[in-house]
Every structure is written in structure tokens, then in C-alpha cells.
Amino acid sequence: MSSPKRVCIVGSGNWGSAIAKIVGTNARNNSKFDSTVNMWVFEETVNGRKLTEIINTDHENVKYLPGHKLPENVVAVPDLLDAAKSADILLFVIPHQFIGRVCDTMKGQIKPDTLGMSLIKGVDEGPDGLKLISEVIREKLCIKMSVLMGANIANEVADEKFCETTIGCRDQAQGALLKELMQTHHFRVTVVQEADVVEICGALKNIVAVGAGFCDGLGFGDNTKAASCGVADLITTCYGGRNRKVAEAFAKTGKSLEELEKEMLNGQKLQGPATAAEVHTILKNKGVLDRFPLFNAVYGICYEGRPVTEFIHCLQNHPEHQ
Ligand SMILES: NC(=O)c1ccc[n+]([C@@H]2O[C@H](COP(=O)([O-])OP(=O)(O)OC[C@H]3O[C@@H](n4cnc5c(N)ncnc54)[C@H](O)[C@@H]3O)[C@@H](O)[C@H]2O)c1
Ligand SMILES: O=P(O)(O)OC[C@H](O)CO
Numbered sequence: 195m196s197s198p199k200r201v202c203i204v205g206s207g208n209w210g211s212a213i214a215k216i217v218g219t220n221a222r223n224n225s226k227f228d229s230t231v232n233m234w235v236f237e238e239t240v241n242g243r244k245l246t247e248i249i250n251t252d253h254e255n256v257k258y259l260p261g262h263k264l265p266e267n268v269v270a271v272p273d274l275l276d277a278a279k280s281a282d283i284l285l286f287v288i289p290h291q292f293i294g295r296v297c298d299t300m301k302g303q304i305k306p307d308t309l310g311m312s313l314i315k316g317v318d319e320g321p322d323g324l325k326l327i328s329e330v331i332r333e334k335l336c337i338k339m340s341v342l343m344g345a346n347i348a349n350e351v352a353d354e355k356f357c358e359t360t361i362g363c364r365d366q367a368q369g370a371l372l373k374e375l376m377q378t379h380h381f382r383v384t385v386v387q388e389a390d391v392v393e394i395c396g397a398l399k400n401i402v403a404v405g406a407g408f409c410d411g412l413g414f415g416d417n418t419k420a421a422s423c424g425v426a427d428l429i430t431t432c433y434g435g436r437n438r439k440v441a442e443a444f445a446k447t448g449k450s451l452e453e454l455e456k457e458m459l460n461g462q463k464l465q466g467p468a469t470a471a472e473v474h475t476i477l478k479n480k481g482v483l484d485r486f487p488l489f490n491a492v493y494g495i496c497y498e499g500r501p502v503t504e505f506i507h508c509l510q511n512h513p514e515h516q
Contacts, residue, residue: 198225198226198227198228198229199226199227199228199282199283199371200227200228200230200232200280200281200282200283201217201221201227201228201231201232201281201282201283201284201285201375202231202232202233202234202277202278202281202283202284202285203217203231203232203233203234203268203285203287204234204274204277204278204284204285204286204287204288204296205233205234205236205285205286205287205288206233206234206235206236206245206249206255206258206270207258207287207288207289207461207462207463208258208259208348208349208462209287209313209346209348210233210258210287210288210313211233211255211258211259211262211264211348211352212259212262212348212349212351212352213285213287213313213351213376214231214233214255214264214265214268215259215262215263215264215265215268215352216351216376216378216381217231217268217285217375217376218231218264218265218267218268219265219378220374220375220376220377220378221267221375222265222267224374224375226371226374227283227375229267230267230269231265231267231268231269232269232271232276232277232278232281233249233268233269233270233271233277234271234272234273234274234277234278235249235270235271235272236288237272238257238461240256240257241256244272245257245270246270246271246272249264249268249270250269250270253265253266253268257460257461258461258462259348259349259352262352262353274296274299274300275299275300275303278300278303278304279303279304279305280305281304281305281308282305282307282308282309283308283309283310283311283371283372283375284304284308284309284310284311284337285310285311285313286310286311286312286313286314286327286331287312287313287314288314289314289316289463289465290314290315290316290317290318290327290397290465290468290469291316291463291468293314293316293318293327293330293331294318294330294334297330297331297334297335298334300334300335301334301335304335304337306336306337307337308335308337309337309338309340309368309371309372310328310331310332310335310337310338310339310340311339311340311341311342311361311363311372312327312328312331312339312340312341312342312393313341313342313343314327315343315396315397315399315400315465315469316397316400316465316468316469316472317394317397317398317469317472317473317476318330318472319471319472319473319475319476323476323479323480324472324473324476326390326393326394326397327393327397328340328341328389328393338365338368339389340361340362340363340364340368340369340372340389341361341362341363341389341392341393341396342359342360342361342362342372342376342383343359343360343362343392343393343395343396343427344357344358344359344360344396344427345357345358345359345427345429345430345431346359346381346427346430347430347431347434347435350434351380351381354378354380355380356380356381356382357380357381357382358381358382358383358384359376359381359382359383359384360383360384360385360386360392361373361376361383361384361385361386361392362385362386362387362388362389362390362391362392362393363385363386363387363389364387364389366385366387369385369387370385372385373385395427396427397465397469398469398473398489399427399428399431400431400435400437400464400465400466400469401466401469401470401473401488401489401492402422402428402431402432402488403428403431403432403435403437403438403441403466404437404438404441404464404466404467404470404492404496405422405441405488405491405492405505406419406422406431406432406433406438406441407437407438407439407440407441407442407443407444407445408441408442408444408445408492408495408502408505409422409505409506410438410441410442410445411441411442411443411444411445411446411502412445412502412503412505412506414506418506419432422488436458436459436462436464437464437465437466439458440454440455440458440459440464441466443458444502445502445505451464451467451496466492467492467496467497470489470492470493470496470497471493471496471497473486473489473493474489474490474493474497477489477490487508488508490508491504491505491507491508
């Protein structure tokens with residue numbers, strides 16, 4: 195029998211901490227995994243104490259997932275390489291804007307046969323167009339990558355409110371192992387092979403969620419909001435997510451997104467506006483911006499100073515309606 199797999203969670207924000215609760219419990223109860231789970235924490239001081247010290251002493255991430263105890267076998271580690279170098283499984287769960295620098299630090303310092311799984315919702319925009327975050331990680335670290343995405347608001351998952359999620363993994367045996375690590379009675383996992391589809395849906399829904407927040411902030415109805423909604427994660431994010439909440443406040447108060455992110459999210463990061471910017475560049479370079487009026491409008495409002503009150507015009511003028 196092979197030795198127990200060591201797991202490291204790269205990230206400890208709202209989702210990273212909710213995932214630590216699940217993974218810590220599963221690793222402790224399954225002999226396929228080493229019971230100690232490292233969690234890399236981007237160190238900061240909270241109430242005069244280091245966040246790693248708080249997590250390792252009080253077993254709670256008081257800043258990003260207050261009110262939830264983490265299993266004691268989850269160990270907060272402030273140094274990225276110390277956390278990741280001996281891992282057999284790396285779970286990437288940081289805001290997408292930080293992934294490049296994090297991978298650059300890890301390059302050449304991890305086991306070559308490590309399995310990676312990205313829980314990050316976002317895209318990268320490179321010279322050749324759109325790049326998935328899992329591709330960025332795969333290219334930089336030369337490891338096998340899977341993804342996990344779903345309608346999964348972190349606080350609800352941590353509260354053990356039932357939900358479903360999808361692992362996109364091309365290799366069946368690896369998919370089965372990752373499912374054992376992630377699934378609980380309240381968090382049901384389906385494994386599919388179409389990893390890219392899983393990932394792109396998870397990333398793009400964040401832009402739509404910003405649009406849904408604009409609708410709410412402008413006082414439009416549920417029909418209006420549904421005009422931009424599709425399947426599960428879209429529905430969840432357009433009702434309960436942070437992108438929606440901050441975009442609503444943006445439309446109501448006239449404050450900037452940066453200001454509202456600071457005021458309302460206590461260090462958590464919005465992914466929707468940055469994804470809108472990355473996707474905008476990609477669509478523009480391909481000359482297909484006019485086919486994506488919703489994405490275009492979210493971008494214009496977030497970055498070009500277009501008035502949020504014009505948001506609905508983009509839906510009214512959708513090319514499908516001409
Ligand atoms: N929160 C959710 O409900 C949820 C659910 C599913 C997926 N996701 C996705 O998971 C990913 C991570 O989100 P989250 O909610 O865990 O994070 P978050 O929004 O809570 O982000 C804050 C985290 O970023 C860290 N950070 C700040 N500056 C940093 C830097 N320079 N380098 C590295 N890290 C830094 C902070 O320490 C903190 O851990 C995102 O792509 C998000 O879309 C989030
Ligand atoms: O709070 P949001 O908008 O970042 O969305 C969180 C999750 O991605 C919902 O599945």
C-alpha cells in the first residue's frame with residue numbers, strides 16, 4: 195500500500211478556510227491521507243496577533259471564516275514553501291490575481307509528481323487570449339491539474355448547508371482520490387472529465403454576478419435579473435455572493451468598487467470586476483466584443499466610468515434582439 199498522501203491547502207481566505215474544515219476532517223478519518231493538513235496563510239496581524247498563531251491556538255480563522263472551528267490537524271503555515279514542499283496533493287484556493295506570484299515562488303520547490311487541484315474562480319489573460327488558472331499553474335509548476343467548482347458560498351458550506359460541487363479531472367483514479375478527500379454528507383461531489391468546462395463556468399459567472407448586483411442596486415425586478423442568469427452557480431452567485439452584494443452597493447451609493455470592497459469584505463477579494471477586465475481584453479483582441487453585451491457593460495461600468503444607470507441598455511440592445 196502506498197504511503198498516506200500529504201495535503202496542503204494553498205490559501206486561507208473565506209473559501210480556503212471552509213475547505214480546510216472539510217479536508218481536515220476527511221484527512222483525519224481516511225488512512226489514504228496523512229492526518230496533518232498544512233494550510234498556507236498569507237500572514238497578517240489580527241487584533242495584535244499573527245493570524246497563523248490564532249489559527250494554530252484557537253483553531254479558528256477569525257478574520258476570514260469567523261464562527262467556525264477548524265479541525266486541530268489543520269496547521270497554519272506562514273511560509274509557502276514550508277507548507278507545500280512535501281505535499282502530494284496541493285489545493286489552490288487564493289484570489290486569482292495572486293496565482294502567478296505564488297506559483298513563481300513554488301516553482302522547482304515541490305515534489306514533481308504532486309497532484310494539483312484549483313478551486314480558484316477567475317481567468318488569466320495572456321498574449322494568446324484566455325488562459326485558465328489551472329493552465330497557468332500547470333505551465334508554471336509542471337504538475338497534473340484538476341479543478342473543483344460549484345454553487346458553493348463558503349459560509350454556507352462551512353455551516354454544512356447541503357450543496358453540490360463538481361471536480362473536473364481527466365484521470366479517473368485521481369478523480370476518485372480527490373473525491374474521497376473532498377466529499378462529505380453535506381458537500382456532494384460529482385467527478386467529470388471535462389475539466390475546462392467546469393473551470394470556465396466557475397470563472398465567468400462572477401462577471402454575471404456583478405451585473406446581477408447592478409440590477410438589484412438599480413431596483414429592477416427578479417425578471418430583469420434572471421435575464422442574465424443560467425445554471426446553479428449563476429443562480430447562487432447572483433443571489434448570495436459577494437460580487438452581487440458589492441455591485442448592488444456600488445449602484446446604490448456611487449462609491450468606488452475598491453472602497454466598497456474594503457468597507458464590506460474585510461480583506462476578502464472580489465473576482466468579478468478583474469475577470470470582466472481580463473475577458474474584455476480577450477474579446478476585444480478577437481474582435482467579438484459586440485457579441486457579449488453583458489460582459490462589455492459590466493466592464494464599461496467598472497473600468498471606463500460608464501454610468502451604472504445605463505446597465506440595462508446593454509441587455510435591451512443585445513444582438514439577439516435586433
Ligand atoms: N468565498 C467563497 O464563497 C468562494 C466560493 C467558491 C470559490 N471561491 C473562489 O476561491 C478563490 C479564493 O477565494 P477566498 O474566498 O478563499 O478568498 P478571499 O476572498 O477571502 O480572499 C482573501 C485571501 O487572500 C489573501 N491575500 C491577500 N493578499 C494576498 C497576496 N498578496 N498574496 C496571496 N494571498 C493574499 C488573504 O490573506 C486571504 O486569505 C477565489 O477565486 C474565489 O472566487 C470563493
Ligand atoms: O461571493 P462570490 O460572488 O465570490 O461567489 C462565491 C462562490 O463562487 C459562489 O459559488
